[in-house]
Amino acid sequence: MGEEQKMQEEEKPVRKLDIKGLVCPYTFVKAKLAMEDMEVGEVLEIVLDYPEAVNNIPKSMQDHGQKVLKVDKTGDKEWVIVVRKEKD
């Protein structure tokens, strides 16, 4: 397996969470609850449309010891955040 492919494997989300329509703090609360149900090392993909949460979720996830792998703008008002669980 090539390096790049291995990276992609490691970043492959095991779970997708759609929190479009939710506002802070429920955006993070929902994301955190989803992470709690996952194993360390697993990756969560979060789809959201609340602009403030695009900054807040990655910051809070880092504060809680999780690894933010990417934040992508995927539409006019849609973002995808990918986080790997590092800590229970």
Place this chain on the structure above:
Amino acid sequence: MEFTDLQVQRYSRHIILPEVGGKGQKKLLAAKVLIVGAGGLGCPVGYYLSAAGVGTIGIVDDDVVEVSNLQRQIAHSTGTIGMPKVESAKKTFEALNPDVNVIAMKGRLNKDNITDVLKDYDIVIDGSDNFPTRYLVNDACVFMRKPLVSGAILRFEGQVTTIIPHEGHCYRCLFEAPPPPGLVPSCQEAGVLGVLPGVIGALEATEALKLILGRGEPLKNTLLIYDALTTSFRKVKVPRNPDCPVCGQNPTITELADYDAGYCQR
């Protein structure tokens, strides 16, 4: 169990805390806490535990609400004067949080019924206003190895301590026997600042939440003393007494007893 959308909102400030989270909140919802007394201390204790989502709250008291209670007993109200305190408190707590199952027990704990009452609960919180109950609850918790959060108030001063039987001190390690009847005045005789049980009750509720969550350091082997007049908190170390009559190496108290004789019942 999964949280409903309403629960996610209700408990969001808990869930956000790394020390609580969804897992901690589920522990709170599954916890069973017994509050002894629905008076000055029992009211704020039950109020905050209800708000926190402690799933089962037992409350025992044999009194009815009087207007003179309302200066400090915040779960009761003008509209519940004459109602049993446990019923008045249940109404208030369940109105605050319908997730909570409040078990109201109108009556007085004694050596014959206390074991049966305590057996269904994980943690006991003492908010009683008299020495016979205080010592009975301590002894029963030691025998049954139930964590006990004990609080007391008078005038402008309050105390809190957390008893983890056979791990830390117990109430009798601190004060071996009840004082003689009449030596220590009651709130009825000496007065109490209305907000004082709020402070001490909130501290007791905090101790209980920490025990349920398994976070922080409880007031084990420690007596916390609060003086409202000087706004000072003082921690006094209370080591286990190896000669304690109930939790020591050679206990002399091996069964529950009632100390009612001569004590003012209110």
